[in-house]
Amino acid sequence: RRLRQRQELSVQKLSVAPMRRNWIWGHELEIFRHEACKMHIKWSASMGPMYRVKSALFQPDIVIVNDTLAAQHIFQNAYTYVKSPAFRPIIARLIGCGIVYAEGEEHKYQRRLLAPAFTSNAVKAMSDDIFACADKMSHKLRAEISDGAGGNDTVVDIAPLLSACTLDIIGRVAFGHDFGGGESSEAREIASAWHEDVLMAHTFGGFLAPRLINIFPWITSLPIPILPGESASKRIVNRLAGKLLQENHLSDNADILSLLVNDNQKEGKSEVRLSNSELLDNITTFMMVGHETSGASLRFILLELARNPVIQQRLRQEVQAAGYLNYECVQQLEYLDSVVKEGLRLYPALPLTERVALEDDVVPLSRPLRMKSGEIIRSLPIKAGQVFHIPLTALNVSEQTWGENAARFLPERWIEPGGTSSAEKLPHGPWAGILTFSDGPRSCIGYRLAVSELKISIAVLVRSFEFADTGAKIEQYMLPTLQSFADGKAASMPLKVSLLAAGALLPAHP
């Protein structure tokens, strides 16, 4: 009751989501059981820029932020609105206590340290490696088709292929490590451990654990199987990280590994440096967030291309007309750019993020909000401790911002005059007026690399292959990043794939 009393009166006047709620699990269990952000997308039309949901286990209500200005305010004030105590143990368990986990001064330090690895020039310099990995993936796909009984139109589960490619990319560009196109024993171990983690996250235990930890933080020290120890993938990647460190020689390169190691080993110049465990956990962090997110995005973009043959063909014509592909030429492909923007808009690899306020504040709103009492407000006073959920997917498909066809995959909207709202009405983020990479000091540090690898991989694939829908029921869940389920099978995305006659003749990347 004490916690409830601390919730600002204004928050208590916000409308509550309409779904019938359970008195123990509030709205949270139903939200968890539905596909990623599905309930928030449904509610966003009727509930206005902010509403409440009831928390599980009698915790104070959560405020759902469905307003671009409010989201911008929260993200820009990243050290006032921090990751919540319920969320951080999951981060620690899955990827360790690196930059994604760090808060305050520690975070500022790590962000400054790593920024040089992600400048436009640094990402441009990665393009040869990205092309090499995409070409390797294309050869593997070609081999799967010729081995397959279906000849052209062979059904291929592209999910593991794409994840192997993005793991290959991060291995090479960040750590100078070769995962052998996803064939190395380490790559296979990471893929199967991640699969195990996803399956675990999809269970009731996966729902319950973070909520229990939020209330009883000490519970993690108890030997209870559903509670976070180390995830399978973290254990494996941590071991690999240790091996990379043993092999690494100090260099002046600005790649991620060199920046991390040089900082950890610097002497005398400063008191502050990365500890050994921060070094190790940052390697694990980048290895995991640097490939699973891009792999999932690729999966869903190819699904949309498979379901929209006209769009796929227009894209193919643009890519094939470009001839030799290199970084500059891929950057200039306008339709490819729109396809990637549209795919990332509809399928954010992190569908929802959460924050908790450290101080009392007033959150501005871009449009008026009617409270339960009928009172209209333009900003919401909140108390320290208030938890916010920001459904990035719902904000990216809000009809308010994107019009009646918001939920449809229409790359043309990015090209045609008036196809999107004006820049000031779009969500604020580092790229393209979408919230997929979040916003502010904690927005995705790797977004330029992500966009580059998506563009290159898609260009390499569509110039040689045609993709078609299999009719499998594809669902998307947040576990804790976006995961595809095909006819109930986790981390799967079957598509019919054909090798184009012209594809074999196309020149490779020089």
Ligand code: HEM
């Ligand atoms: C399409 C692919 C990607 C998407 C959609 C994506 C999305 C995001 C989002 C939404 C956040 C903010 C998370 C939050 O605040 O709760 C984030 C943070 C982050 N991303 Fe990405 N990401 C992608 C690819 C990458 C890549 C390729 C890398 C690195 C190589 C990367 C590294 C990071 C890191 C280190 C953070 C934490 C930044 C900080 O806290 O300062 N991401 N990403």
